[in-house]
Amino acid sequence: MLKQELEVLLAPEVAFDELARYEAILQQAGLQPGEADFVHLKRRSIDARGRQAMVRLRADVYQSAPPADLFGPWFVYPNVKTATRSTIIVGAGPAGLFAALRCIELGIKPIVLERGLDVRARRRDLAAINKDQVVNPDSNYCFGEGGAGTYSDGKLYTRATKRGDVGRVLRRLVQHGATPDILVDAHPHIGTNKLPAVVQDLRDAIIAAGGEVRFDTRVTDLILEKDRLRGVVTATGEALEADATILATGHSARDIYDLLHRRGVLIEAKPFALGVRVEHPQALIDQAQYRRAERGLLPAASYSLVHQTEVRGEQRGVFSFCMCPGGFIVPAATAPGEVVVNGMSPSRRDSRFANSGIVAAVELSDLDVKQYGPMAGLHFQQEIEQRACHIAGGTQHAPAQLLGDFLKDKQSNTLLETSYQPGLVSVRMDDVLGPVLAERLRQGFRDFGRKIPGYATNAAQIVGVESRTSAPVRIPRDKDTLQHPVVAGLFPCGEGAGYAGGIVSAAMDGERCAEAVAALVGR
Structure with a gap:
């Protein structure tokens, strides 16, 4: 396999024209059309430092067949409907959804509880706050399937590259319908108009694999046994128990902070x-x-x-x-x-x-x-x-x-x-x-x-x-086990717990918490 790694600086009219871009990259590689088997675009960014804004590209040029795993492996979800281990996940934002999918990969059944509505039904409540100025405390720009990022931009840029595999998160999003451009752009962005379909596909994958996703289900109490969390109680009075609970409620769930504080669970x-x-x-x-x-x-x-x-x-x-x-x-x-x-x-x-x-x-x-x-x-x-x-x-x-x-x-x-x-x-x-x-x-x-x-x-x-840049409260956790330092079985997760700051970092933290749950409860 012959491969050249190149960086080229192109005018926008060349960079955004597929054929012109291909020819410019081959010229930089010293090749003629037909002499390259494949050009893999790896990175695209705008360079506006000079007199004219240009587009900077990084690409690999293959003169023979590229490796089969060039874009990384796709994700395979086993069926966990009858799994012996289960995890309650409170919140269906990026932390909760990605935690659920990673749990499935690890053979654990996720039960996702979301206080708001599904991603499509949320729209009528967003219309109500915009047009009629009526705020639904359980369904709004912050609460509902997909979390705060779904209808407030969908930016995927993160500096939290040491917290997990950013590429893995982006590949999962592409598998579930996001544009492949997010694998290339320096500041990837799905867009508020397109992200809901991706979120719905993530949820459909969870359900198809035997997981549960429940909407309009607000957690109002904890099932605490000494210093162990056994499960949660919902607003309808239903008690749900599982081997572990991942708390991924986002930065605006003030009632959850109040609940933890009232129940004596350490927060800061x-x-x-x-x-x-x-x-x-x-x-x-x-x-x-x-x-x-x-x-x-x-x-x-x-x-x-x-x-x-x-x-x-x-x-x-x-x-x-x-x-x-x-x-x-x-x-x-x-x-x-x-x-x-x-x-x-x-x-x-x-x-x-x-x-x-x-x-x-x-x-x-x-x-x-x-x-x-x-x-x-x-x-x-x-x-x-x-x-x-x-x-x-x-x-x-x-x-x-x-x-x-x-x-x-x-x-x-x-x-x-x-x-x-x-x-x-x-x-x-x-x-x-x-x-x-x-x-x-x-x-x-x-x-x-x-x-x-x-x-x-x-x-x-x-x-x-x-004012909702990040959570003003942190729910502490052990840096190795990711469990709460006092309450066993509780895994604080994502933005609401103070460990993420955006869609990608929250998704990575969700996956980490799922892996920590698997280490605790086994398969």
């Missing part, structure tokens, strides 16, 4: 981040990043920004989070009386708007841990969300301010057109965030304005609040 306050969404015209970001008015074949431009701030002698980072090029701002509240915003992008990323969370780090020293203990971060987060709702009028209208006016601490007389469907209300964002958080964000925005021309002006507006 942890740092998180909180701020706003900033919304720009996508054309402004394209011009700044690509230095051309028309991006042509290039994807909607994104950015990643960070700045170290100092307020009252305390240093804290301010950074962009979940940047959504060509996207929309959506209402992500999980209870009436609060306003929370998030961002999402469809697969084409063709909205006229770009938005990103701009958030400041919140450390334990910023919280009233003495009064609220492990629930201190949750209380801080909830207080700001409720204040945002109150100041904006008590509905899902979101508080907003032109960015240039925010930097001057001046309430905006008018606001810009927005992608946020429920609507905006002009406020002083200082009244929502408080003086310290507001000043941190100002320092960050001023720095970002120096890095991206036109960024920190009244061409943009900020929308509050971006």
Whole structure:
């Protein structure tokens, strides 16, 4: 097998044309058409550092047949309907779904309990919060099959490469319907419009293999026997027992944190981040990043920004989070009386708007841990969300301010057109965030304005609040067994437990927890 490993830099019109790209790669390899048996595209990224944005590709050129396992093995799920070992998995987000599939591979029957509705039925509740401003506490942008990422973007980029096999997660997604482009792109993205079908296929695979998936099933109590978790009790009073329980409830399941705390299960306050969404015209970001008015074949431009701030002698980072090029701002509240915003992008990323969370780090020293203990971060987060709702009028209208006016601490007389469907209300964002958080964000925005021309002006507006960046609570676990250090049989998992930060890292953590369960209970 003769193979050349190449890296080429191509103009977009060449890189995104299959035939032109093939010929350019062969030319780089010193070959003529027909002299290569196969070209395997391994990586694609945008390089916008020069005067003209280019596309950087990595590829393997084979002059003989490529290996049979070039794309990795597909996954085979045995039937576990009559398996002697079972695991309860609380939550059907990426951590829960991937834990269930890995359990099946290991011969363990998963019983997945999801408080919300299936991925298709969730849509009517999303329509209700967008159009009628009605929040269903069990079915919304955070709760329901697929978790928070399903209808809030579907980005698959992660830096958590040491926590598991990223390629394995992406291959599983492709097997269940995701575009193969996610195996190549440097910042893979499925898109909110396409991810629901992938999620449904993951669930269908679990059921076909003998696992169970139950919707509209909220856990309200634990079956504790001394220092061992035997199972859970649902809202209907049904008691379910299993050999182990994987708790993968996501970062917004406040009632689960409260349940653990009331039942004496050790949990801890942890740092998180909180701020706003900033919304720009996508054309402004394209011009700044690509230095051309028309991006042509290039994807909607994104950015990643960070700045170290100092307020009252305390240093804290301010950074962009979940940047959504060509996207929309959506209402992500999980209870009436609060306003929370998030961002999402469809697969084409063709909205006229770009938005990103701009958030400041919140450390334990910023919280009233003495009064609220492990629930201190949750209380801080909830207080700001409720204040945002109150100041904006008590509905899902979101508080907003032109960015240039925010930097001057001046309430905006008018606001810009927005992608946020429920609507905006002009406020002083200082009244929502408080003086310290507001000043941190100002320092960050001023720095970002120096890095991206036109960024920190009244061409943009900020929308509050971006508060669900990660869980404000950690459920501790042993680093080797992944079990809770006090309660045997309990496996804290994913974002809600404090061990992941996105779809891919949550999926990897779900697989790790399934493997830890198998090590405990056997097959």
